[in-house]
Amino acid sequence: MTALEEAAEQSAAATSADTGVYTPLLVPVQDHQETKAAEPILTVRGVERSFHVGGRQLHVLKGIDMELTPNRLVMLRGRSGSGKTTLLNMIGGLDQPDRGEIFFMGQPFHQWNDDKRTEVRRKRIGFIFQSFALMPLLSAWENVELSLRMAGVPRSQWKPRVQHCLELVGLGKRMHHRPFELSGGEQQRVAIAKAIAHRPTMLLADEPTAELDSQMGAQVMSVFKDIIRTEQVTICMTTHDPTILEVADHVYQMVDGKFIHT
Numbered sequence: 001m002t003a004l005e006e007a008a009e010q011s012a013a014a015t016s017a018d019t020g021v022y023t024p025l026l027v028p029v030q031d032h033q034e035t036k037a038a039e040p041i042l043t044v045r046g047v048e049r050s051f052h053v054g055g056r057q058l059h060v061l062k063g064i065d066m067e068l069t070p071n072r073l074v075m076l077r078g079r080s081g082s083g084k085t086t087l088l089n090m091i092g093g094l095d096q097p098d099r100g101e102i103f104f105m106g107q108p109f110h111q112w113n114d115d116k117r118t119e120v121r122r123k124r125i126g127f128i129f130q131s132f133a134l135m136p137l138l139s140a141w142e143n144v145e146l147s148l149r150m151a152g153v154p155r156s157q158w159k160p161r162v163q164h165c166l167e168l169v170g171l172g173k174r175m176h177h178r179p180f181e182l183s184g185g186e187q188q189r190v191a192i193a194k195a196i197a198h199r200p201t202m203l204l205a206d207e208p209t210a211e212l213d214s215q216m217g218a219q220v221m222s223v224f225k226d227i228i229r230t231e232q233v234t235i236c237m238t239t240h241d242p243t244i245l246e247v248a249d250h251v252y253q254m255v256d257g258k259f260i261h262t
């Protein structure tokens with residue numbers, strides 16, 4: 001039995017409120033028929049990106065086409081160096097393509113300057129990194145609050161939203177712990193709460209389970225499934241882990257800067 005199947009089985013008997021142990025329900029994201037005709041929230045067409053390295057041109061992305069539709073869990077899979085993070089940065093408006101187009105909710109990221117992309121990013125996109133990226137001196141609560149402050153959410157809305165997000169990721173009983181008082185899996189769940197607090201449309205996660213053991217990795221994936229359903233978000237994540245791919249709605253396989261069909 002894989003770690004994910006184990007997590008699903010545990011979830012069936014979940015008693016998180018009683019035990020404080022997080023065992024979320026692993027359920028299908030939603031009826032795929034329902035959103036089949038849905039407009040994509042992200043469209044990537046013919047994207048290329050090169051870097052100058054040591055006097056040479058390194059062609060990292062060689063013509064990427066992809067779409068993300070609402071309420072999906074999409075994974076980018078590929079070897080180290082194949083270009084996954086470069087693409088994720090591009091989708092999130094952190095970098096721009098040399099060629100090609102990126103439309104996020106109809107907005108042309110490839111034509112916009114950094115300030116304009118940052119504005120959209122703060123309001124509509126959430127990021128999760130391999131290394132959790134939490135402020136070490138702030139509690140779980142304060143870390144989540146910080147992201148609401150950054151997104152310009154009115155202070156009067158902070159308390160219920162922070163509480164909701166931390167409960168959603170199963171940390172209702174550890175809200176006031178600081179990162180060093182939490183396990184790796186719990187820290188990653190704080191990072192997820194922080195990333196969804198401002199109600200993004202799209203959540204981007206770069207190897208979110210890479211530093212976790214398989215059990216904790218499975219918990220994080222269950223949280224992802226839950227938040228797609230309850231928060232109406234689309235998640236695009238990179239992974240090396242073949243056991244995690246089975247919960248994806250779609251997998252893009254990247255080889256040397258291109259998608260291949262498997």
Ligand SMILES: Nc1ncnc2c1ncn2[C@@H]1O[C@H](COP(=O)(O)OP(=O)(O)OP(=O)(O)O)[C@@H](O)[C@H]1O
Binds near residue numbers: 081084
């Ligand atoms: N800013 C940059 N300047 C120069 N080279 C870069 C830059 N960003 C990425 N690269 C190079 O582009 C290639 C692809 O890197 P990228 O991080 O996108 O791969 P990846 O598939 O995410 O790998 P990993 O799984 O190890 O994170 C690598 O050879 C990397 O060294």
